[in-house]
Each structure stands twice: as structure tokens, then as C-alpha cells.
Amino acid sequence: MSGQNYTNKLANEKSPYLLQHANNPVDWYPWCDEAFSKAREEDKPIFLSIGYSTCHWCHVMERESFEDEEISELLNKDFISIKVDREERPDIDHIYMEVCQALTGRGGWPLTIVMTADKKPFYAGTYFPKTTVGKQLGLTQLLPTITKQWKSNKDKILDSATEIYDVLNKYREEQESVRGKLSxxxxxxxxxxxxxxxxxxxxxxxxxxxxxxxxxxxxxxxxxxxxxxxxxxxxxxxxxxxxxxxxxxxxxxxxxxxxxxxxxxxxxxxxxxxxxxxxxxxxxxxxxxxxxxxxxxxxxxxxxxxxxxxxxxxxxxxxxxxxxxxEGEEGKFYTFTKNEIKELLDKEDATFIIEYYNISEEGNFERTNILNLIHKDYLDLDDKERERLNKIKERLFNYRDKRVHPHKxxxxxxxxxxxxxxxxxxxxxxxxxxxxxxxxxxxxxxxxxxxxxxxxxxxxxxxxxxxxxxxxxxxxxxxxxxxxxxxxxxxxxxxxxxxxxxxxxxxxxxxxxxxxxxxxxxxxxxxxxxxxxxxxxxxxxxxxxxxxxxxxxxxxxxxxxxxxxxxxxxxxxxxxxxxxxxxxxxxxxxxxxxxSHPKTKVVIVGKHDDPKLKEIKRKISHHYLPLGTVLILYKDLVSADDPIFGDYLVENKDIACYICQDYSCDEPIYDYDEICKEIDNL
Missing domain, CATH: 1.50.10.10 (Glycosyltransferase)
Known part of the structure; x- marks a missing residue:
């Protein structure tokens, strides 16, 4: 690229992903009526690119192609280019990802779709390099091919796009029409x-x-x-x-x-x-x-x-x-070399942490180390070791925190x-x-x-x-x-x-x-x-x-x-x-x-500040009840005419517990010790 400064129509967007592309030489549009109208007026196909701001291969495709003047010239001349943040517009992403998977058998991001001005796709893929690498088609070959076909054989492309749409829509309707029963x-x-x-x-x-x-x-x-x-x-x-x-x-x-x-x-x-x-x-x-x-x-x-x-x-x-x-490198913020550890810590602490996190000279990721405990059969540390570990981790954290942080x-x-x-x-x-x-x-x-x-x-x-x-x-x-x-x-x-x-x-x-x-x-x-x-x-x-x-x-x-x-x-x-x-x-x-299984419902009613209710709440929180629903109701917050919970109130009792199974409750329990016993038996 030359030193030119570019600004396209993404500059006014709020999406971090779209803003990352706001200075590309590609004349990007956000998803908007203006883009589709322009495609119709100028009789051009739409190049739709979908990704998100923390997507590694989206960054790669931007650096290789969307910041490149040769690719941007091809796109600007013969396509209307639209960028979509999949996290803002999952509705768009879901539809065109389904298209990509149907046409290619795979999906992922960046998602690349070429389609007509009425939003019907006729070509799909994910990441494309700038130039062809092995069997991986490059944009310098793909874009001129599509342009040539669009200009010389547009009716066939439009028929293909309509056929793809009809097949996908028919399949969707058929799937939604079939009912059944799970077991x-x-x-x-x-x-x-x-x-x-x-x-x-x-x-x-x-x-x-x-x-x-x-x-x-x-x-x-x-x-x-x-x-x-x-x-x-x-x-x-x-x-x-x-x-x-x-x-x-x-x-x-x-x-x-x-x-x-x-x-x-x-x-x-x-x-x-x-x-x-x-x-x-x-x-x-x-x-x-x-x-x-x-x-x-x-x-x-x-x-x-x-x-x-x-x-x-x-x-x-x-x-x-x-x-x-x-800094343009995956994982750079998170990894450490062995020398960094030695320089940061005294000899004993360095030896301790090098062994604990399996740190080596050659590293386990591009000659650096991802800290891990995979080599350890057990993770128990005594209190003294735990305190030492935490102090060392704090020093490593503070050291790492001074690095250039990943984009958020x-x-x-x-x-x-x-x-x-x-x-x-x-x-x-x-x-x-x-x-x-x-x-x-x-x-x-x-x-x-x-x-x-x-x-x-x-x-x-x-x-x-x-x-x-x-x-x-x-x-x-x-x-x-x-x-x-x-x-x-x-x-x-x-x-x-x-x-x-x-x-x-x-x-x-x-x-x-x-x-x-x-x-x-x-x-x-x-x-x-x-x-x-x-x-x-x-x-x-x-x-x-x-x-x-x-x-x-x-x-x-x-x-x-x-x-x-x-x-x-x-x-x-x-x-x-x-x-x-x-x-x-x-x-x-x-x-x-x-x-499909019987469910237990426990309703406990008491005063908000009752220490017995607090103890019951603490006790029941430790129980694993994936089929259970536990409701703690405070008498001072529930009205007797409440249509959902009013029936559980008992005015003359400090505490009450109901044990229910599938919409049927037993008689309430008012005794604290008996309630605790029932909870232990859940």
C-alpha cells in the first residue's frame, strides 16, 4: 500500500469490527438500503464480508487483501462491498452461514458471500488469501472471474442465485413442517x-x-x-x-x-x-x-x-x-520465555515456578511458554506453597500487565x-x-x-x-x-x-x-x-x-x-x-x-432478617438439585393477595416450608429442626 489515507462509510459506525475496516481502501458500506440501491443502479454484484473484531483470520484477510490497493481496486470497480459484524447482526450471519455450509460443506469466519442486489447468494466461502495458494483460490483470481461471468453470463448467475434460494427455502419449510415426538x-x-x-x-x-x-x-x-x-x-x-x-x-x-x-x-x-x-x-x-x-x-x-x-x-x-x-502476533501478550522468568524472579522462586508451570528453554509455543499444569498428576499445595505461588503469580501478572494488551x-x-x-x-x-x-x-x-x-x-x-x-x-x-x-x-x-x-x-x-x-x-x-x-x-x-x-x-x-x-x-x-x-x-x-422426570419444588417462607431462614438458605444452597426449584419468600415482601405466591403465606408462623412434587404440595412444616432434616434428605 502507499501512504494514502482512506476513509469509507464504516467510519460512522459504532461496531469495533466495522471501525477496524473504516480506513481500508475498499469502499465498504455497512448493511443498509443505500448499498443495495447502488448495486441495482450500477448493475453490480455485492461482495459481503462477515466477521467480528477478535477474529484472527479476519485480521489476516484484512491485512492481506482489504488493506491492499490491488484488491480494493478490483472490489471498488466491479462490486458493492458490505461489511457486517456478526455479533451485531447474527440474523444476517445465520442465514448466509447456512448458505455457505450448504454450498461448500463448511463454514467459519471471515464469511465471504457474493450475491445479487436482492440479497440472493451465488458464491460462498470463508477466508480467501490475496493470491492462490495451492488449492486455496485467491481474490486476485476469484474476483475477475466473477466479474467476467457477471458481465457475460449474468442471466445464468441470476438463475443460479434464484435456484439456490429456492432450494434452501424449500428445505427450511420442509424441515419446519415435520413434527414429531422426543423420547x-x-x-x-x-x-x-x-x-x-x-x-x-x-x-x-x-x-x-x-x-x-x-x-x-x-x-x-x-x-x-x-x-x-x-x-x-x-x-x-x-x-x-x-x-x-x-x-x-x-x-x-x-x-x-x-x-x-x-x-x-x-x-x-x-x-x-x-x-x-x-x-x-x-x-x-x-x-x-x-x-x-x-x-x-x-x-x-x-x-x-x-x-x-x-x-x-x-x-x-x-x-x-x-x-x-x-502487536500483530497471536498469544504474544500471554506467553513467557524462560529467561524472562529468571530475570524477573530470584533464583529460588524462578526454579519453583519453572517447575510448577512446566517452563522450558525451547518453549511450547513459538519458542515461548504457555503456562500450564498438564504435567501434574495432582494439584494440591500446602498453605505455605499456595501463599508463595500467589505472590509469584502477582509479580508475573504485574509484569505482563505492562505489555501491549490485546484489543478489547x-x-x-x-x-x-x-x-x-x-x-x-x-x-x-x-x-x-x-x-x-x-x-x-x-x-x-x-x-x-x-x-x-x-x-x-x-x-x-x-x-x-x-x-x-x-x-x-x-x-x-x-x-x-x-x-x-x-x-x-x-x-x-x-x-x-x-x-x-x-x-x-x-x-x-x-x-x-x-x-x-x-x-x-x-x-x-x-x-x-x-x-x-x-x-x-x-x-x-x-x-x-x-x-x-x-x-x-x-x-x-x-x-x-x-x-x-x-x-x-x-x-x-x-x-x-x-x-x-x-x-x-x-x-x-x-x-x-x-x-421428563418428577420435579421437586421447595418453598420456604420467613422473615428477611430471621437468622434461621438465613441458615436454611445457606444449607440448601449446597444441595445439588438439577430437578429441583427452591423458592425463598420473604413474608415482609409478599402480599397475601399475590396471585403467584400469596397462598404460601402463613401469618402466625415465623417460618414455613412446603415440599412439592409435580404441582402438589405436602402440608407445610413449621419446625426449624424438622425443616433442616427435610433439606438434608433432598
């Missing part, structure tokens, strides 16, 4: 699939790359508990311990990276995503409840400390991600924030930690203040004073989950009433009255190429899966059967897809497992 046989098939893919030595599933997939772990925890299956529980324990030992966990600054490129969890793809850390916190906290292993508690506390320190806005919202790269994507997404709110609320409830509960409250308040418009419509993204993009099913479902968890953790009925209102809004905006299920975007949003329903539990569980579990929980909390009926409709609507690929729908099957 516990499908749950068993999922367990068998996970057991077959399980790595007994290092945990996780498959070989490499390895993804944490916390919803698989949550399924196995619930399956193992319900069926008394120790194999399922072992798979979770081995995976959680080995992930902690590996380099996928940041032993100095805490938090988990996106995935491991190897079987051992040693070399991560260093980007840290908010959603991974939220969902992994939930997996570790549930494992802690079940096994009472202090390591799991430690990981929860350290992960939430990382989120609080690095990923939290001053008003309580949570940022999206940290990049893998710094500081936009705030409603759905991902809701996941982290859920994690803080659950950790606060289980660990009796009011600071975590307060973090969850602040997160909900941030969403209320900044991401809900004057009409009560949730927006998907907030950054730099701007809330934008009408919320998707994920935003509604995950926020609903967060409100339910916060109610269970605080007993503040405000949250459950907000959850019920949000549920009504979600049904109105997203529900398919003809075929059941939730569409991905609302009936008041921009209509795209098609209106799809997402059910795949990929990096995160789908909005439909989360909504189904929410319906089950709301039914248990409120004793309102209509919510369970919605859950049953969702099971039937998606049964065909789920049965085709159980491993792709682990959270939906976890919900079905939950719905």
Missing part, C-alpha cells in the same frame, strides 16, 4: 455419542481442535445425577480439571480462551469470549455443588474476578471479547450480558456471595437503562451511547433466564414479574402461530432473505433451547401449566431435527430430560 431414547443416544467421542486421558470430546462446549457438560451432569451414572459425571470431572490444567485457562490473569488447537488443551486460540466464560462458570459451579471440589470453586471465583477486572463497564455492563492478537471489543450485547448475569446470580446463590448477586443486579440495571427502548423493545447492542438493532430471540431468551436466576438468588419478585412480561413479549414478537417455535428475528424487524428458526446448540445454546428451559422453570415457579404447554410445543416442533443429530442439540435434550 428418552434420543437422550440415551446423545449420552452414547458423547461417551464415544470422549477423550479419557485429557477430557473433552474428539481430538483437535477442542472446544469447551459447556452445555454438553451441563447435560452430562444432569444425566449422571438423574440416572446415577458415574461415567457421565467422570466425563465432566476429567474435562473440567484438564481444561483448568491446560493453557486454555489463563493461569496468571484468569478466564478461558475460545478453544484449544490440540488434544491436551495446551495451545489455545487466545481470544477470550464473554459467553464462554459465562457458560463455563455455570458448568464449574454446578460441578462444585455436586462434588464439593474446591478446585471448581476456585475456577469460578477466578473467572468472575477476570470478568470483573477486565470485561466490565463502569456502569455494570459486560464487554464482548478480548482478541487473540497483540467493548460493545455490550444483551444476550451475552444476560449469560454473564446468570453466571453471577447462580454463583452468588450457591456460594452465598452478595457481591456476585450485586454484579448480576447491576447487569440487569444496565440493560434496563441502556438496551430497552421507550416502547419496551429490547435492543441487541449498546456501544458509545448508542443502542441499536432490534433484539433477537437469543436476547429475549437469555435475559429471561437471567431474570429467573436473579429471582431465585434474591427472592425479589420484581425479577420474576419482569420475566413473565418478557415471556409475553417474546411470544408476541417471535412465535410461529402456524408451526410453533420461535423465529430468530422479530415480526417488527427488517425482513431478510428468509425468516429462519435457530435450534442448533453450537458455541452457545440456541434461543429456542433456552426459551424451552425457561418455560419449564416458569411453570415450576408459578404453577402455571400454560408455560409447560409451550415447552411441549417446542419439543414437538423440533423433534425431527433433534433426533437427526442429538449431539447438535444437547441443551434442548437437557431440557427434555428435565421435563
Amino acid at each position: 428418552l431414547d434420543v437422550v440415551e443416544n446423545l449420552f452414547k455419542n458423547l461417551r464415544g467421542a470422549f477423550d479419557n486421558l485429557y477430557g473433552g470430546f474428539g481430538t483437535a481442535p477442542k472446544f469447551p462446549s459447556p452445555h454438553n457438560l451441563l447435560f452430562l451432569l444432569h444425566y449422571g445425577y438423574i440416572n446415577n451414572n458415574q461415567d457421565a459425571v467422570f466425563m465432566v470431572e476429567r474435562t473440567l480439571e484438564q481444561m483448568y490444567k491446560g493453557g486454555i485457562y489463563d493461569h496468571i490473569g484468569y478466564g478461558f480462551s475460545r478453544y484449544s488447537v490440540d488434544r491436551k488443551w495446551l495451545v489455545p486460540h487466545f481470544e477470550k469470549m464473554l459467553y464462554d466464560n459465562a457458560l463455563l462458570t455455570l458448568a464449574y459451579i454446578e460441578a462444585y455443588q455436586l462434588k464439593n471440589d474446591p478446585l471448581y470453586k476456585q475456577v469460578v471465583e477466578e473467572t468472575l474476578e477476570y470478568v470483573s477486572r477486565v470485561m466490565t463497564d463502569k456502569e455494570g455492563g459486560f464487554y464482548t471479547a478480548e482478541d487473540a492478537d497483540s 471489543d467493548d460493545k455490550i450485547l444483551t444476550s451475552w450480558n444476560a449469560m454473564m448475569i446468570t453466571a453471577y446470580a447462580r454463583a452468588g446463590r450457591v456460594l452465598n456471595n452478595d457481591a456476585y448477586i450485586n454484579k448480576a443486579k447491576q447487569g440487569v440495571q444496565f440493560i434496563s437503562d441502556h438496551l430497552i427502548d421507550e416502547n419496551g423493545r429490547i435492543q441487541a447492542r449498546y456501544r458509545d451511547g448508542e443502542a441499536k438493532f432490534k433484539g433477537y430471540i437469543d436476547d429475549y431468551a437469555y435475559l429471561n433466564w437471567a431474570l429467573i436466576e436473579l429471582f431465585l438468588g434474591t427472592s425479589d419478585q420484581t425479577y420474576i414479574h419482569q420475566a413473565l412480561k418478557l415471556t409475553d413479549d417474546m411470544i408476541e414478537l417471535f412465535w410461529d402461530d402456524e408451526k410453533d417455535g420461535f423465529y430468530y428475528y422479530g415480526n417488527d424487524s427488517e425482513y431478510l432473505l428468509m425468516r429462519n428458526k435457530e435450534i442448533y446448540d453450537g458455541a452457545i445454546p440456541s434461543g429456542n433451547s433456552i426459551a424451552t428451559m425457561n418455560f419449564i422453570k416458569l411453570s415450576e415457579i408459578t404453577d402455571e401449566i400454560k408455560y409447560e404447554k409451550y415447552a411441549r410445543k417446542l419439543f414437538d416442533a423440533f423433534a425431527y431435527k433433534v433426533k437427526q443429530s442429538p449431539s447438535s442439540h444437547s441443551y434442548m435434550l437437557n431440557t427434555y430430560l428435565h421435563a
Whole structure:
């Protein structure tokens, strides 16, 4: 490139990803009517590029091609180029990723689509180098070929685009028309699939790359508990311990990276995503409840400390991600050479930490060291060793903190924030930690203040004073989950009433009255190429899966059967897809497992400041009850005419406990000792 300065139409956007491309010589447009109108007026195809700001290969493609004048000239002359942040516009990303997978058999980011001005795709791929490398076609060859075909054979291209659209749309409609019934046989098939893919030595599933997939772990925890299956529980324990030992966990600054490129969890793809850390916190906290292993508690506390320190806005919202790269190199911020350790620490401390974290001269990542504990059979340290380790880690942290930090994507997404709110609320409830509960409250308040418009419509993204993009099913479902968890953790009925209102809004905006299920975007949003329903539990569980579990929980909390009926409709609507690929729908099957077994509901009513109630609350928090719902109600906050909880009030008793099974409650227990005995027997 020459030294010229460029500015394109992305300069006025708020997305960190779009702003990264605002000075490319490519004449980028954001997704907007102007771009499509221009494509029609100038009779040009659209070059659509979708990615996100912490995506390593997106950075590579930008450096190689989008900052290159030769490529930009080809794009500017013969295409209208559009950039999309997949985290802001997952509705667009989902549709065109499905196109890419259908046409090429694979997907990923950056996602590259060439399409007509009416948004119909005719070419798809992911990363393209500038010039052809082996069988990897380069943009210098691809773009002129498409241009030549567009000018000489456009009718054939348009027919092809229409055919691709028709085939995909017909397939989608056929899939949505097939109803069915789930059974516990499908749950068993999922367990068998996970057991077959399980790595007994290092945990996780498959070989490499390895993804944490916390919803698989949550399924196995619930399956193992319900069926008394120790194999399922072992798979979770081995995976959680080995992930902690590996380099996928940041032993100095805490938090988990996106995935491991190897079987051992040693070399991560260093980007840290908010959603991974939220969902992994939930997996570790549930494992802690079940096994009472202090390591799991430690990981929860350290992960939430990382989120609080690095990923939290001053008003309580949570940022999206940290990049893998710094100074143009992946992982540079996180690794150490042996000489660095020797120069930083005295001889004895250096020897101790070199052995503890398996640091070598040759290193384990590009001649540097990813600190890890994979070589250790056990992790126990005595108090003196633990104190010494923590002091050394503090010195390493302070040294590392002076380096150039990876880029941070500081936009705030409603759905991902809701996941982290859920994690803080659950950790606060289980660990009796009011600071975590307060973090969850602040997160909900941030969403209320900044991401809900004057009409009560949730927006998907907030950054730099701007809330934008009408919320998707994920935003509604995950926020609903967060409100339910916060109610269970605080007993503040405000949250459950907000959850019920949000549920009504979600049904109105997203529900398919003809075929059941939730569409991905609302009936008041921009209509795209098609209106799809997402059910795949990929990096995160789908909005439909989360909504189904929410319906089950709301039914248990409120004793309102209509919510369970919605859950049953969702099971039937998606049964065909789920049965085709159980491993792709682990959270939906976890919900079905939950719905298929008798459930216990415990309601305890007392005064807010009663020390006996506080002790009961502490005691019950240690119980692992994946099929249980525990409601703590404060007499001074519940009205006798409350339609949901009023019947549980007993005016002349200081404390009352109800044990219920499937919408039927036993006589209340008023004696403190007897209540404690019942709790111990749960």
C-alpha cells in the first residue's frame, strides 16, 4: 500500500469490527438500503464480508487483501462491498452461514458471500488469501472471474442465485413442517455419542481442535445425577480439571480462551469470549455443588474476578471479547520465555515456578511458554506453597500487565450480558456471595437503562451511547433466564414479574402461530432473505433451547401449566431435527430430560432478617438439585393477595416450608429442626 489515507462509510459506525475496516481502501458500506440501491443502479454484484473484531483470520484477510490497493481496486470497480459484524447482526450471519455450509460443506469466519442486489447468494466461502495458494483460490483470481461471468453470463448467475434460494427455502419449510415426538431414547443416544467421542486421558470430546462446549457438560451432569451414572459425571470431572490444567485457562490473569488447537488443551486460540466464560462458570459451579471440589470453586471465583477486572463497564455492563492478537502476533501478550522468568524472579522462586508451570528453554509455543499444569498428576499445595505461588503469580501478572494488551471489543450485547448475569446470580446463590448477586443486579440495571427502548423493545447492542438493532430471540431468551436466576438468588419478585412480561413479549414478537417455535428475528424487524428458526446448540445454546428451559422453570415457579404447554410445543416442533443429530442439540435434550422426570419444588417462607431462614438458605444452597426449584419468600415482601405466591403465606408462623412434587404440595412444616432434616434428605 502507499501512504494514502482512506476513509469509507464504516467510519460512522459504532461496531469495533466495522471501525477496524473504516480506513481500508475498499469502499465498504455497512448493511443498509443505500448499498443495495447502488448495486441495482450500477448493475453490480455485492461482495459481503462477515466477521467480528477478535477474529484472527479476519485480521489476516484484512491485512492481506482489504488493506491492499490491488484488491480494493478490483472490489471498488466491479462490486458493492458490505461489511457486517456478526455479533451485531447474527440474523444476517445465520442465514448466509447456512448458505455457505450448504454450498461448500463448511463454514467459519471471515464469511465471504457474493450475491445479487436482492440479497440472493451465488458464491460462498470463508477466508480467501490475496493470491492462490495451492488449492486455496485467491481474490486476485476469484474476483475477475466473477466479474467476467457477471458481465457475460449474468442471466445464468441470476438463475443460479434464484435456484439456490429456492432450494434452501424449500428445505427450511420442509424441515419446519415435520413434527414429531422426543423420547428418552434420543437422550440415551446423545449420552452414547458423547461417551464415544470422549477423550479419557485429557477430557473433552474428539481430538483437535477442542472446544469447551459447556452445555454438553451441563447435560452430562444432569444425566449422571438423574440416572446415577458415574461415567457421565467422570466425563465432566476429567474435562473440567484438564481444561483448568491446560493453557486454555489463563493461569496468571484468569478466564478461558475460545478453544484449544490440540488434544491436551495446551495451545489455545487466545481470544477470550464473554459467553464462554459465562457458560463455563455455570458448568464449574454446578460441578462444585455436586462434588464439593474446591478446585471448581476456585475456577469460578477466578473467572468472575477476570470478568470483573477486565470485561466490565463502569456502569455494570459486560464487554464482548478480548482478541487473540497483540502487536500483530497471536498469544504474544500471554506467553513467557524462560529467561524472562529468571530475570524477573530470584533464583529460588524462578526454579519453583519453572517447575510448577512446566517452563522450558525451547518453549511450547513459538519458542515461548504457555503456562500450564498438564504435567501434574495432582494439584494440591500446602498453605505455605499456595501463599508463595500467589505472590509469584502477582509479580508475573504485574509484569505482563505492562505489555501491549490485546484489543478489547467493548460493545455490550444483551444476550451475552444476560449469560454473564446468570453466571453471577447462580454463583452468588450457591456460594452465598452478595457481591456476585450485586454484579448480576447491576447487569440487569444496565440493560434496563441502556438496551430497552421507550416502547419496551429490547435492543441487541449498546456501544458509545448508542443502542441499536432490534433484539433477537437469543436476547429475549437469555435475559429471561437471567431474570429467573436473579429471582431465585434474591427472592425479589420484581425479577420474576419482569420475566413473565418478557415471556409475553417474546411470544408476541417471535412465535410461529402456524408451526410453533420461535423465529430468530422479530415480526417488527427488517425482513431478510428468509425468516429462519435457530435450534442448533453450537458455541452457545440456541434461543429456542433456552426459551424451552425457561418455560419449564416458569411453570415450576408459578404453577402455571400454560408455560409447560409451550415447552411441549417446542419439543414437538423440533423433534425431527433433534433426533437427526442429538449431539447438535444437547441443551434442548437437557431440557427434555428435565421435563421428563418428577420435579421437586421447595418453598420456604420467613422473615428477611430471621437468622434461621438465613441458615436454611445457606444449607440448601449446597444441595445439588438439577430437578429441583427452591423458592425463598420473604413474608415482609409478599402480599397475601399475590396471585403467584400469596397462598404460601402463613401469618402466625415465623417460618414455613412446603415440599412439592409435580404441582402438589405436602402440608407445610413449621419446625426449624424438622425443616433442616427435610433439606438434608433432598
